Amino acid sequence: MRPPLSAHLEMLLVVLIWGGNFTASKVAFPTIPPLAFTAIRFVSGSLLLWFVLGRLEGDRRPPRDLLWQLLVLGLIGNTLYQLCFITGLARTTATNTSLILSAMPTVVTVTAGLLGLERITTRQRWALALATLGVLIVVASRGLVLAHGDWRGDLLILAAVVCWTAYTIGLRRLGGRISSLSATAWTMILGTPGLLLAGLPQLSGMSWPEVTREAWVGLLYSTALSLLAAYILWTRAVLRIGASRAALYTCVTPLIATLIAMVILHERPTWVHLAGGVLIVGGVLLGRGGGAPEG
DSSP: OOOOHHHHHHHHHHHHHHHHHHHHHHHHTTTSOHHHHHHHHHHHHHHHHHHHHHHHHSOOOOOGGGHHHHHHHHIIIIIIHHHHHHHHHHHSOHHHHHHHHTTHHHHHHHHHHHTTSBOOOHHHHHHHHHHHHHHHHHHHTTOOOTTSSOHHHHHHHHHHHHHHHHHHHHHHHHTTSSOHHHHHHHHHHHHHHHHHHHHHHHHHTOOGGGOOHHHHHHHHIIIIIIIIIHHHHHHHHHHHHOHHHHHHGGGGHHHHHHHHHHHHSOOOOOHHHHHHHHHHHHHHHHHTTSOOBOO
């Protein structure tokens, strides 16, 4: 059966939010260091999700038979992914980071297919190839400097791709045994302690009076929208339309990020951005008619 249109609209909203998060974070980093920023995000997000979970579902207790799975997913999809991404980005170029992360949809799709969780059609393979090509064109328009940078950083970003792939496939394996809200809440709550410990040194050295109003707005956006709303929608989309289709939409994130940066940070796009954007959107539209999830 064809997945409902609402699921695809929700994924478009997710990539819109995630695309804006790059600018929101960039505005905050000058006065809130990255690891401190991440620690504040996840502590605040966990508390808010705990409250929302109680209000909407009543019972905040995780299913006992899924507790260990949720713990592992929380450590992989939140603690390890965030630490690999933040520390990797600090050690390599933004170009290298974008190129490596652009492989995520393909990695998720291939992994889901190899594990027999989803049936990957020829049309969907072409959609993934088209969208990924668009991402590479958008990234390449800023110049490729693959010969420079710290390869330890590149390896950390590659590790982040592996972490998110494992997290997405793990969510898919949960099936209908837990709600999307509960899965999001518990993986975040269980993954937050590690991020808090990692951020404590920067938190203790911060000068709070120097934190700007723009930084607080960026932190609020990154927590309430990028972390809470988008994670809930992402989890629900994976459960409804499958890991590979959900991952396909992440190809649109760099395009959205460029457009938002153009408006807020006054960056000027080129015709290359337009060409890449057409390929990305074309890939997403082509992928909507791909194979249905199995099981």
